Amino acid sequence: MTGLEARGLTSVVDDVVHLKDIRLVFPKGQITTVIGRTLAGKTSLLRGIAGLLERLDGELALDGHDLSARPAWRRNVAMVYQQFINYPHLNVEDNVAFPLRRHRMPADEIRRRVDEALDRVGLLQYRQRKPSELSGGQQQRVALARALSRDVDILLLDEPLVNLDYKLREQLREEFRGLLKSRRDTVVIYTTTDPEEAMLISDQLVVMHEGQVLQAGRPEEIFEQPASATVAGIISDPPMSFLDATLKGDHLDLAGGVRLPAPPHVAVLAPGTYRLGIRAGDLSLGGATVAGVVNFREVTGSETALYLDTACGELTLQTEGVQALSPGARVSVGVPAERLYVFAADSGALMAAPAFIQR
Template identity: 50%
Template sequence: MNLSANNLCLSVDGVDHLENVTATFQPGRLHTVIGRTMAGKTTLLRVLAGLEKADSGSLTREGTDFLNIPVWRRNTAMVYQQFINYPHLNVFHNVAFPLKRAGLPRQEIQRRVRRSLASVGLADFEKRKPSQLSGGQQQRVAIARALARGTGILLLDEPLANLDYKLREQLRDEFKTLFSDQGDTIVIYTTTEPAEAMMLGDVVLVMHEGRILQTGTPQEVYERPATITVASIINDPPMNIFAGRIVGGQVTVAGFQATHVSAHLSDLPDGAYQFGLRATDVSLASTGVEGEVTFVEISGSETFVHVAVGESPFVVQVEGIHDVALGDLVKLRLRPDRLFAFDEKGTLMQTPSYGLASVEGR
């Protein structure tokens, strides 16, 4: 059965941590909640788990008001960003601990523990202590303990945040298979990483300053971000946002003028807009609008070049390593066919059609 939150509110010392949060979580689907630090993601999980009490709103499942059910009766497991294991117990007994507390028979405990350890790739590590494991293995022990309980709701609060990049990448792939095989369990996973949210989630919830701004499939949220804030959160690097105008069939943005409005913008009336363009849709070119390089990030396979065009900052994502230095003057080519149009309040007006060919401007 679904877990339904309706207008959940929680404030601490006059600061809103949750503001009218409404969402429906379905069994058998992996829900990723993405937001920046302090967006309210952990607070939401703690309210769902019963560790925090909402000031108002409702939380129901199977017609039962979850807010009035104590923590120990909610059939909920939570995995934290900082993995928590008992240092004096080996891996087997770490996973078995809550099952023993629940009074399960010995054979059932052994069956559940070994099944959950096998599912996270730790079948051969039963006798090791946490101190003998890597960080990734310790996090898997914490996840195995949650899985072994067989709970109806599994909450994961940025479980990969404290691991190195390569290990996060590896575990993401494993998690997609692992969590999609949880049957009727509701799985809710929080992250600050757009790639993680898109890769893992069947449903993506974008959260900001205690509010859910948009809910949808990864494709829906990525291709049709409801607001500029959503567009910034679900893109890495954040989407370039800059002011512009449409006048008489022409679009002018940051000193760049296309000869014609691209087809996807042709229905918009003349006027001022805020436009968005992903870093992959801006390129360094021999001709185009001129700007000054303000910062360069080299990741090895890619280079992120930060360029100021007047008062408009741009990030350009290019493959490979490029010999660009601070203060250099460079020219940018923007793709008008990839422009997102938002009104002056930041609400989405129009999105690009990715089937369209590029239109070069001058």
């Protein structure tokens, strides 16, 4: 196997579990994105791979060779953190060149690599400036350029775009996939809390929660077939809405006297209580299923997300355009039963997915 394999990585510090039995394969030449909420264990996983965790059980193998016993300085790893780390007394060019000079690389090769890395992150014209003369976003790009300039076995990126302004983040997000995919001999692991970013960048997607891997696979497979309600919530933005319901024959009974027909993918389940999930984009404004009251409105460019109180529970609806609906406004909402996910009421495990995405 070419790539990195984690075998049972576990980290417990002062009875707090940071990682629990992580078993994953990170192929070379692919981008593995780890997504999860804050404190999911994403940074702990990267630090463990880099050799920076004080306590870590389990094994790491790179191309079949044991990596676990190597100290951090012998692992040939580059890491970009959420908070940019630069040398304040060096200019941009020297910050990027620093690790290359430490490896006694020829001057012309250093110049070529620095120029290429700075060009990729849009900082060529700032090469003589000190970090203190740059914006926060520009300083993060210096740290990114320093990592990209090196030939490393493993490239770790811990939410590298989180401190950039919105416009630059969108621009770099579009460029990142091609930029990182060009590193065919490198294991690339990228962390984020942003579902859109994860779907756009990933070849392999790993969903983490409370130090554990909940699901791993191709991004579209996880999006279409989330293993649990927790996974569905993590990879949905705006968040998936969840409603309690009872399946009785050919219909679903929800709170507030709301009744929905049971579509074929739901009707095959045994009668009982379930948890329904529906994505914000699948709800329709002006539908006839349930009445709601606007709690909060969030406008994101060309779309509006509405957070609603309804008789059957809280719903998040996303619609195109800017909707001029203030808190307290009354609306009607359409809930298409054929687009409902069904999860077990107790464990949250996926029981049935919408028929329109089944392969």
